[in-house]
Amino acid sequence: MSAQTKRPRPRFAILASGHGSNAEVLMDAFADGSICATLGLILSNRPEARVLSKAAERGYLSELVPSHGPGSFADRSAHETAILNRLQAHRIEHLLLAGYQRLLSPHFLRQFSGHILNIHPSLLPEFPGLYAVERQFAAKVPVCGATVHLVDEGIDTGPVLLQGAIARNGQEDGVKGLRQRIKREVEHVIYPRAVRLLLQTLLEQPVDAGSL
Numbered sequence: 001m002s003a004q005t006k007r008p009r010p011r012f013a014i015l016a017s018g019h020g021s022n023a024e025v026l027m028d029a030f031a032d033g034s035i036c037a038t039l040g041l042i043l044s045n046r047p048e049a050r051v052l053s054k055a056a057e058r059g060y061l062s063e064l065v066p067s068h069g070p071g072s073f074a075d076r077s078a079h080e081t082a083i084l085n086r087l088q089a090h091r092i093e094h095l096l097l098a099g100y101q102r103l104l105s106p107h108f109l110r111q112f113s114g115h116i117l118n119i120h121p122s123l124l125p126e127f128p129g130l131y132a133v134e135r136q137f138a139a140k141v142p143v144c145g146a147t148v149h150l151v152d153e154g155i156d157t158g159p160v161l162l163q164g165a166i167a168r169n170g171q172e173d174g175v176k177g178l179r180q181r182i183k184r185e186v187e188h189v190i191y192p193r194a195v196r197l198l199l200q201t202l203l204e205q206p207v208d209a210g211s212l
């Protein structure tokens with residue numbers, strides 16, 4: 001393929017509200033080329049979110065669109081409009097939610113229909129919604145995991161792209177320990193893989209299992 005006919009690299013943004021360990025793994029995968037696309041923006045709704053400094057440390061463009069406190073917007077709709085404007089300004093085509101703690105409205109979702117991935121810390125459809133790890137811990141489920149899915153208008157109901165599981169070993173240090181295992185052993189492995197799967201689907205290339 002000549003340089004002139006080469007397909008432009010797909011442009012992604014990460015939306016995250018907190019610690020940003022998934023965002024960190026994704027940023028590194030974009031940086032080392034194992035996700036073959038451009039990460040154009042890391043956006044957070046919380047000024048204290050660690051993900052903002054993690055992005056800056058790696059030289060990624062990061063922006064804050066606050067949902068609360070100084071500089072925030074009159075209502076949810078105004079906040080979403082501000083986010084949509086930033087995404088448009090950076091020509092973002094695909095969104096990766098990584099601990100983004102805000103529900104997205106149907107209007108917002110329509111702008112990126114089929115192009116938003118989320119990661120959830122359970123084997124969906126089991127344990128959708130809030131406190132998924134706490135509820136799995138309390139229920140003593142023997143097998144836990146995480147799911148990357150496309151986002152639709154429901155709570156963690158969109159089509160599943162990839163899942164990974166771990167067996168509880170009884171050694172986890174409470175809910176915190178279980179959360180760490182799910183993140184380290186499952187989420188941080190499957191999220192970059194799911195993005196590669198999405199890219200292969202978007203580019204209509206045959207999926208080569210070896211490359212995932």
Ligand code: GRF
Nearest residue numbers: 019020021022099119120121
């Ligand atoms: C993860 O457990 C993810 O499944 C959920 O939010 C958490 C974000 O963690 N959606 P981190 O900020 O990526 O460490």
